[in-house]
Amino acid sequence: MSERWRVEAGRVWTGSDTAPIDDAVIDGEGATITYVGTQDFAPDFFGTARSAGLVTPALIDAHTHAAWAGHRHAEYMLRMQGADYVTIAQAGGGIARSYEALTAVDDDTLSAILDARLRRMARQGVATVEVKSGYGLTTEGELKQLRAITRASKNPALPRVVRTFLALHAVAPGLSRGEHIDRMVGELLPQVAREHLADRVDAYVDTHAFTVDEADRLFRAARELGLAVTVHAGQFSNVGGAELAARHGAQSADHLENISVDGARALAQAGVRAVLLPIASYTLRQAPPPVALLREASVRLVVASDANPGTAPTESLPLAMALAVREYGLTIEEVMHGVTTEAAAALGLASPVLCVGAPATMTLWDLPHENALAMPWGAPPIVDVWRDGRSLITS
Ligand code: NIG
Ligand code: FE
Numbered sequence: 001m002s003e004r005w006r007v008e009a010g011r012v013w014t015g016s017d018t019a020p021i022d023d024a025v026i027d028g029e030g031a032t033i034t035y036v037g038t039q040d041f042a043p044d045f046f047g048t049a050r051s052a053g054l055v056t057p058a059l060i061d062a063h064t065h066a067a068w069a070g071h072r073h074a075e076y077m078l079r080m081q082g083a084d085y086v087t088i089a090q091a092g093g094g095i096a097r098s099y100e101a102l103t104a105v106d107d108d109t110l111s112a113i114l115d116a117r118l119r120r121m122a123r124q125g126v127a128t129v130e131v132k133s134g135y136g137l138t139t140e141g142e143l144k145q146l147r148a149i150t151r152a153s154k155n156p157a158l159p160r161v162v163r164t165f166l167a168l169h170a171v172a173p174g175l176s177r178g179e180h181i182d183r184m185v186g187e188l189l190p191q192v193a194r195e196h197l198a199d200r201v202d203a204y205v206d207t208h209a210f211t212v213d214e215a216d217r218l219f220r221a222a223r224e225l226g227l228a229v230t231v232h233a234g235q236f237s238n239v240g241g242a243e244l245a246a247r248h249g250a251q252s253a254d255h256l257e258n259i260s261v262d263g264a265r266a267l268a269q270a271g272v273r274a275v276l277l278p279i280a281s282y283t284l285r286q287a288p289p290p291v292a293l294l295r296e297a298s299v300r301l302v303v304a305s306d307a308n309p310g311t312a313p314t315e316s317l318p319l320a321m322a323l324a325v326r327e328y329g330l331t332i333e334e335v336m337h338g339v340t341t342e343a344a345a346a347l348g349l350a351s352p353v354l355c356v357g358a359p360a361t362m363t364l365w366d367l368p369h370e371n372a373l374a375m376p377w378g379a380p381p382i383v384d385v386w387r388d389g390r391s392l393i394t395s
Helices: 073-080 085-090 095-103 107-122 139-153 177-194 212-224 241-247 261-270 278-283 291-296 317-326 332-338 341-346
Strands: 004-012 021-029 032-038 050-057 059-061 126-132 160-168 200-205 228-233 252-255 273-276 301-303 362-365 382-387
Touching (some): 050 059, 059 341, 139 177, 200 212, 212 228, 228 241, 241 252, 241 261, 261 273, 278 317, 301 317, 301 332, 301 341, 317 332, 332 341
Antiparallel strands (some): 050 362
16 A cells, blocks of 8 residues: 655646646645645545645656756857857857767766756756757767666656657767768667667757758658657747648747747647747847747747756756746746646646646645746745655655
């Protein structure tokens, strides 16, 4: 018999269509929720209840590059003084710098870095993290990242991990563009599928990155191997990444600072979610994506951190939530769904709504209301975060 537990909460934001519940109780047995409702109707309980101001489904970060090594602090300071991201990248900084840092660490060191980062993310209320490769660039480097990510995905004491092979991020040093693409699509992708090292495939489609046709080749091959696809689209310019995502039935199109009306409509029609990454556009001093246009087209919105050492030097999904409200003008409902129900859908996961029979994967906040979660705390105070009824902080 698994243990029965109770959480008493000033307020529960369940993630369902019904209104949040004030003066609420959540009961459970082991990993599963057995009651969510008001105190008045709660069943008898004789143990010691936990208490929290606010309970929400545990947050889901649907876009991160969390398996990075090293730092890019010098580049950040150059950029803050006016140097341009693309110019730095073309001069050997940017992704190439993170490639070098990754090359310098062995498998176990990378695993330790990633696991520690995921633990810190859990302390921000997050119990599911999508992690991309993409700094390995070579076959060996990408495998190093994917193996560390896969190892983390098997550890129940860490947030749940969704693994993405970012096959087209930058060209590996010493290879021509064509050679790099042949290697990633023709050789590494089949190996990744065979060895079950990823759940999804990603490509960075932009003027200074990869073309729609190059990504199209990758996505066709990936889908034949049964892998889902997602795309970095429209970060610096609109080259048709959203339309590409729609054609392939991608799980999401991410960034989208630059997207046309037709692109937005294509996403909505194909049910592709828009993953908004406000920390990246803030860091790069870019204008927000056209949120009104996305809403108008009824595109489903996700909010994620983009955690990476260059454009989003953070581990904080709550910071992205705060900036989504402050910079993008999202409502609290849009943001909350963007880091729970919509984020789950974008990763092909079951709905995280807190209801009877659902897994107790939830965050206990020392906050009075979900509004406070998206205020600029950066690190809002949490009481605990549970994955399937187990604390990710104390276990
Ligand atoms: O999502 N745009 C490409 N990829 C990352 C940044 C990569 C980097 O600078 O390390 C992004 O912003
Ligand atoms: Fe990214």
